Amino acid sequence: MKVLKFGGTSVANAQNIKLVLAIVSDKAREEKLIVVVSAFSKITDLLQLASQKAAAGDESFKDILAEIEKKHLDALKELIPVSEQSSLLSHIKRIVNHLETLLDGCYLLGELSSRTSDTILSFGELLSSYIIAEALKQNLKNSSYKDSRELIKTNNHFGKAIVNFDVSNELIVDFFASNENQVVVMPGFIAASLDGINTTLGRGGSDYTAAILAGALDASDLEIWTDVNGMFTANPKIVKQAQPIAYISYQEAMELSHFGAKVLYPPTIQPVLRKNIPILIKNTFEPAAEGTYISNQVFTQSNPVKGITHIDAITLITLEGSGMIGVSGSSKRLFEVLSNKNINVIFITQASSEHSICIGILNSDADVAEEAINKAFEVEILQNKIEPCIVEKNLCIIALVGENMKNHQGLSGRMFSTLGKNNVNIRAIAQGASERNISAVINERDVKKALNSLHENFFEENTKQLNLFVMGVGNVGEKFIEQIHQQKKFLKDNLKINLRVIALSNSRKMYFDEDGISLKDWQFALETGELADKEQFINNVKQLNLRNSIFVDITANESVSKTYEQFLKRNIAVVTCNKIACASEYDNYKKLKKLSQQFNAPFLFETNVGAGLPIIDTVKNLVASGDKVNKIQAVLSGSLNFIFNNFDENNTFHNVVKEAGVQGFTEPDPKIDLSGIDVARKILILIRESGYKMEIDEITNESFMPAECLDTTSNEAFFESLQTHAAHFETIYKEALSKESRLKYVAQFENGKANVGLRFIPKDHPFYNLEGKDNIVLFFTDRYVDQPLLIKGAGAGAAVTASGIFADVIRIGNI
Template identity: 50%
Template sequence: MKVLKFGGTSVAHASAILKVENIIKKESSDDKIVVVVSALHNVTDTLIKAAELASVADESYLQFIKGLEEKHLNLVKELIPISGQSSWLSFVKKHFNDIEDLCNGIFILGEFTARIKDKITSYGEFLSSRIIAARLQFQGLDSSWMNAAEYIRTDNRYTHAKVDFEVTERNLKNYFEKNQSQITLVPGFIANDENGNATTLGRGGSDYTASVFASVLNAHELQIWTDVSGMMTADPRLVSNAKVISEISYQEAMELSHFGAKVLYPPTIQPVMIQNIDLRIKNTFEAEAPGTLISQHLKPQDQQIAVGISNMSNIVLLTLEGGGMVGVPGISAKLFQCLSHQNINVILITQSSSEHSITIAISEKDAYQAESAINSAFEDDLKLQRINPLKMESGLSVIALVGENMKSRSGVSAKMFGCLGNNGINIRAIAQGSSEKNISIVISEKDTRKAVNILHEEFFESEVKQAHLYICGTGNVGTKLIQQIYSQNGYLNENLSVNLRIAGLSNSRKMAFSNQGIPEDRYKDALENGETSSASQFTKELISRNLRNSVFIDLTASPEIPEIYEDLLKKSVNIVACNKIAAASDFESYKKLKDLAKKHNCKFFFETNVGAGLPIIGTINDLIRSGDRILSIQAVLSGTLNFVFNHYDGSTPFSEVVARAQKEGYTEPDPRLDLAGTDVARKILILAREAGYTLQFDEIKNTGFLPEECMQGNVEHFYQMLLKYESHFKTLFDEARKQGKILKYVAEFENGKAKVGLQHIAPENDLYHLYGKDNIVILKTLRYSEQPLVVKGAGAGAEVTASGVFADIIRSI
């Protein structure tokens, strides 16, 4: 014998019930079956709603009852042949008259008790099972209907009654000794107490009804048919890559269902587990899919550490603590006893080893009832201050990582907590059973989606790590970076197990977001049609989306954007900055950002602040980390200035050479930022700081070469002044040439002091043979004292700068 249970979505409407009928035909072709059905979808909730409205004298309850009546009448018309409809339409009307009478009584009394609630909600399964049974009989199937309420005996704890297995087993066996139908249709959820009053087995109780039948009848399989293809590695509403679990043990299934895996009502497993009956979860709408097998007879799965992640929302933590608890026996028993008397389920427990505190997690709906019960139970201790006032924290979720193979496997907890910590998720409480099948944590509810995705990626999708990029600035460098990301993503997937997703874009006017990634062929349109952009709004949106492995990329020169870095780092968002302002700000601000990144387990990278794509900062960091010390730095750090002085020979006006550099993308929009040496001064400041020295920007000596008039007015005026002072620039060039030297704008740092300025460079100097837009950095260290370490290459240009940013992005995730 097999027992099949069909949930509310499986019998939601006529077309779904026809699928159920086909499954029943197939499963009953070679075996007797018991079919347990739920109420039609949403019927139970609507019945409760109607009764609640009646209890507050709201006459709209009649509309809800009328709507349900029409739903069932229409179902009869769709499923039952016309010749047989009359009696069944009358049947439906009669019972809805009964429901209305009950609600009228509630309306008059203004009282909706648990006992009446069970009576009213029992109609849902009663009606659906009778109509479906009639359909099967009209189809000529060897079937009968059995009223489970007459055979399942419970106590009188209404809405969550406990089954009396001894009486129930005797009743069911007597029934099936006499009933020889191939198919027995049974309403789930409903039962009777010893006085014949209607009781129910709790929400999800139809699963439990099926399990009771399977256990008593010693069925060889219990099938739970629903609208998903089995238990999933995570809630598919939260994790798009959630997978069906093909096989799972009873114990693992119990842990997952207890902590929120809604595909299975937790008590369902116990009766069939005792009898070693296989339980299979199947999809009514994909009947051929294998589903999930829950069994004791599974093949060993050596490789998979965990089988699934479950989560429960609307959780409250209650903490009882105080010096008067230490060494006092019976405190825990007293706490749990007072909760038990109020029928409050404790989801999670954790206790300090000092016995100074006990923390429990319960459902938010039970919070105030629990608080009242605990305060009453510990009234004397509270008055004498042996115990502190109960501490309550709400807005929380429980997440559980479950798996048999976690047992005695070292490093699971470290892996779990590490990946969450690296994404800025704070853990409020932790519990792990002695069986080591489950690690449960309590976190802020707003972090639930992010945390479940992080854990799923870490334990079930470790082959590919998903990163979410937020790019601020879509000019020359931004455009190149976006192109590089799209073109290189395939390589990163295959070789580094990384997938980059552009989740947000912003320029000075607009911003656009997509959790699933902005497609390559639509990013320009998405930005153009986006909402109005601002640094603060972009930050708020990024933080509110709370996506795992988030990286903020600043490709602007704006002084406003670095102001948001602190907020991002505090949320463990990695930052990659091309913008030099933050790293070159006052030392305290620079140091604060570095410390925040360290404190919140995230990255703050800005390699392209100096030398575009050249590995200068990274090289200095590696030297310092390995115990070396930077003694001096000599460098040409402006690709713009190097380009200008490499191309200026006195025959072409200096203004034209600068204009060419700007046209080819080697200068800032305002070239004076480059030619005044401000940019170079910032770069040497950053290198000195990264080398471990405390240095402020105003301590750098900057010997400029531009006449004062060139620094006044706008960019157009600047070019006019360059032309006016052409003789000045030619003189600078000629003086160097007379000595057989060339002009280079050089940055130097030594003995804690830095300076920048134009120098005459002789042919034997390492800086002499530096062409085009190249940069060079010469590092003298304790290890590289006689033969310095030289980093040289292109130091300007959108392509190389974007590639440097790209490298920082990869390092940050």
């Protein structure tokens, strides 16, 4: 004999019930079956709500009752031929009328006892099982219905009754010994006390009903049919990459179900564990899927962790004080208090010092527990030997589960290291001697990040998912997204980096997609987004709280640069080509670097100097290896180099600057480049990265631009002023010709002083042949004395700047 249980979603409506009937009919050809069914999906919730409203004097319970009745009548009408509906509809009406009488009683009395609640909640399974049994008889004549209350007997602990197995097993065996039907349909969840009063086995108790029957009858196996392909490595609603578990032991399944694996009610395993009856979890909607096979066998595999799971809505209560040290019985008193209040302890940890003991309970029990504990230890609290208990609500327990974890070293360290890297604060830790479970208490807001981070580390072949929030999608931003789209598959296959763009924003619109924006049509998605709002953008990033989050700033906006601190403090990495933050006050620059270290959030800005050239990275490596930078000479503006390389007697200064803007070499406001402030910022950043303290106003800026040009307030006015002062620029050009030199805008640092300005470069200088938009940097250090370390290459342009930003993102992926 085989026992099949179908959950609420499997019997949610007539369409789903037809799938159930097909599965049952197919399996009934091979052997006898017991089919245990839950209430229709959401019906138990509606029954509970109706009873609560009735007891509260709210007449809207009648509307809920009407909805319940309609759902069942609609299902019956679709499943049963019209010619046979009359008597069945009358039976459903009688059941509903009985339910209405009970609800009216609650309404009139203004109360809802636990005993009445159990009776009301039982109607969900009574209705569903009756309809399904009658529908099954249409195709399988050798089938019948049996009320579980006649076979499963319990005590009078309403809400979660304790089964009397001696009596129940005898009744079950006697009934099925004389039953000749091929299939028997029974309601799950409900039972009755020895004196015939309705009881329930706890929410999710239909699984338990099936297990009780299987255990009593030594069934060949127990099949739990649900809406997922078995037990998963994590909750697939939270962890999209979660995978079904093919084989798992009873003990592992118990651990996972206890810690929130919703496909299996925790007590289910006990009745079949004693008899070594395997459990198979299957998907009603994909019956061909393999599912999860649960047995007493421990299956060896390379990964010792079988699953990662969690329990929400946890409160941590800590009792501490010197009066507990060396005093026997403190723990006993604490747990006795909780037991007397019928409060279940989910988590326990105590340090060897005995100074404190920490327990985890459900949020709903927190207030009662706090009051009871403080009262029980009232004398010690008044004597200052023990502190009033500390209560921390809205927490969550996460757990690694695996039978073979005890045979592998370093799993705890790996778990906590992964959480630490993602700035998930651990409030408490527990691990049993069996090492089958490692549990940690964290804040509820970090659950999604924690589960995804751990799953990525333990189950996804070391693939690291990076979640990008991109602000600024102009020329550089477009190239950046284009490069991600082009390289996405390569990165995943070769570097095990899974890049997802979660948000995009320009000055007008912003768009978020937690599952990742499709980069094929991102422009359309952005245009359909909401109005751009910097503060709301930041709040959205924080609320999503995704693992490996990276804020990518591709603007030149000062206000955006001031948001980095908020991101870094939330363990969100920052990648930026915006120079303003690193060239701001030295204290702010150092604070951002310190926050990066403190919150384990990378702060990378390679493109601040030299676009895609590895200039900043080189300086960091020099300093880290013990070298000292003594002097820097550089041409750091690709736009200015382009301008002066193309400015001659055939091309006016005005026209060349215009062309530099068209090609994307200058900032949106070209005065930033031509004033020298951009170069000053770049040399300042190199100076600071070299280990020196300097402010921007300490750099001498020898401007070659007329003041009237720099004082303009619009780009249009600026370009007009370039034409007005054309003779000024021609004079500079002619002077360079007369000296057989070329014009280069040079930045220099030496002996603690720095300057930027236009220089006449002779033919024998390394800068003379610098072409196009190239940058060049010479580092003179303790190791590079006579021949400086030279870095040269394209230092401007959307593509190379985007590639530098991309490289910083990949660096984070490789950390």
